[in-house]
Amino acid sequence: MSSIHPTAIINPGAVLDGSVEVGAYSIIGPNVVIGAGTKIGPHVVIDGHTTIGRDNVFYQFSSIGAAPQDKKYKGEPTRLEIGDRNTIREFCTFNVGTAQDVGVTRLGNDNWIMAYVHLAHDCQIGNNTIFANNAQLAGHVHVGDWVILGGFSNVHQFCQIGAHAMVGMSTSLTQDVPPFVILSGNPAAAHGINTEGLKRRGFSPAQISAVRNAYKIIYKSNLTLEEAKASLAEAENNSPEAASYLRMIREFLNGTTRGIVR
Template sequence: MKEPSTTGRAAIHPTALVDPSARLAPDVTVGAYSVIGPGVEIGAGTWIGHHVVISGKTRIGERNRIFHFCSLGEIPQDKKYGGEETRLEIGDDNTIREFCTFNVGTAQDAGVTRLGHHNWIMAYVHLAHDCQVGDYTVFANNAQVAGHVHVGDYAILGGFTVVHQFVHIGAHSITGMGTVLLQDLPPYVTASGNPAKPHGINAEGLRRRGFSGEAILAVKRAYKTLYKSGHTLEEARAELIRQAAFHPELAVLVDFLGSASRGIIR
């Protein structure tokens, strides 16, 4: 099936089932045997492949590409879920590859699972209830994210990364293949292993995103303060506050450490 043209006309395959109450922009493409349920909203320019099921209170933005056999907006895999009306929200310009499963939120949290904009989500990724994912992230094949996880902008999860519930993952961080995250991963940090351990900063990623050499050096210094100085976490954060006064890119690290929900990887 071809991706959407620029004609502005809808292309809904005759075998697709689209509920009359679903709201689709005029140029949405829906592939063969896909099912779009009641209450679903899909924005302009979005392309949906074959055998995709989109259900629940799901709102999908513009220019997304959702590949074959995905299930989006199904109820949470949470025994506490009692049929409350919760939501899944997907932003604009995301690529969601084959066999991904995203669940709606629960009443025990914000009631919504969110994926931001410009994210690259590879095959077999699971995004559980109440997760909050920022922009420009990459989730490699088989990354599995449990409930209530927060993921910052530009974070990269390597293939088969497993994330424990309630973990926070900082902006610009990266995990190696097969990583198991049981605690929070600070911004800029590279992690791998089971359980995950820190292995320096994501210097190459920062260079690709236009960070100056001076800024990268500041992040390296901050990493040494956090992991190599022998400071307690409170002492390290106090020193990082001082460093952030001269290097504003460290503010995101200071804020993250102040709100870490499960302790950080050490």
């Protein structure tokens, strides 16, 4: 227990691996579970039914696992689940879920979360994302793997952001963002695909070309969304190397509930 600062307050009900570090004046609630190698900085509050995995780093002054900012919340034992190897910078606020949704807010693995980021109730965040300073997510938002949110970007409740998408700084989203798309502005507008990001992640030239063609089908061909989905299905058959990525785009379009930024 030498890694627990003497001024920290750890509820006896909390379960911390013996390798967890807790900084000065931090508070850990009774229903918290924290995995090996995780470091909690000073003045961090972790409460609620919160489970945190291995090798995470929480910087000072964050509030993790507090009750959702939802008037319908009546104290139900909803949860927050955080995976492994995430970096959570200063002044972040992550809330537990609500009974009106799946009851859990989730943050996956290997995410880089900068200062003042808010994850509201029932958000579902994938892996390897980057949220820049002051990115703000309302309730029920779903974010895929490898997504980048620029600083001061805002996401309306129930929006979905597909894998590998990139949202520019100070953008306000009120509709869904398909996978791979770069967008920015108010109102938000699409500006192509995240080519540089795909290169860094090992996508082949043929795969990137197929994704770029899919973007043209959706945004440049004057097709209706239903016509675009049919065209994407045809492209899957003609591009076996990129078929899984084209299918990802088409399935995202099938699942959108708010319509896409277009």
